[in-house]
Amino acid sequence: MRQSCKEIMDKLLATNYIDAKLKDLTYDHKSLTVELKYGDLKGNKNDYIVIFKGCFSVSFNTWLEGMIGTVPNNPDDLDFFLHNVEVEEIEVNGIQLYKCSLTIPMMDCQITCVSIEINYPY
Numbered sequence: 875m876r877q878s879c880k881e882i883m884d885k886l887l888a889t890n891y892i893d894a895k896l897k898d899l900t901y902d903h904k905s906l907t908v909e910l911k912y913g914d915l916k917g918n919k920n921d922y923i924v925i926f927k928g929c930f931s932v933s934f935n936t937w938l939e940g941m942i943g944t945v946p947n948n949p950d951d952l953d954f955f956l957h958n959v960e961v962e963e964i965e966v967n968g969i970q971l972y973k974c975s976l977t978i979p980m981m982d983c984q985i986t987c988v989s990i991e992i993n994y995p996y
Contacts (some may be wrong), residue, residue: 876970877990879961885992886959888966889913889922896954896978901932908932908985910976912956913995920995928988931972935982954978961990 891912898911906929913921958977963970964986972990976983 875910877945879963881970881991882961882992883959884971886961888924889992891956891959893920894922894954895958899934899983901929901934904943908987909965917957921993924973925993926974926985926987926989927991928965930988931984931986934983934985936980937982952980954981979988 894912895915896912897918898909901908905970906927908926908929910924910926911921912924932980956976956978958975960975960977962973965971966986969988971986971988974985974987974990975984
């Protein structure tokens with residue numbers, strides 16, 4: 875049974891993602907999957923993993939406006955923190971999809987996918 879946006883948002887809010895450190899954000903074009911990992915600032919014990927499956931559209935854009943200092947050599951030189959996640963239901967050519975917008979300062983992230991799975995720490 876397909877989850878409603880409210881159910882997904884309730885589960886996401888229960889993970890306390892607001893101001894959580896972004897640990898990993900990857901897109902696998904072969905499996906059409908995006909994996910978002912966030913959580914514990916000091917280790918990996920309390921990390922959450924959100925898997926977006928059947929992705930039809932994925933967009934990650936980073937920017938440096940307002941940054942002070944030197945330009946980072948690679949993404950690991952900067953820490954990113956989640957501020958907001960919005961999930962809405964859309965229909966494209968009769969297919970029910972989720973349109974997800976992630977608010978991460980200094981990064982725009984938009985994902986359109988078939989399903990969303992939230993994996994909790996053990």
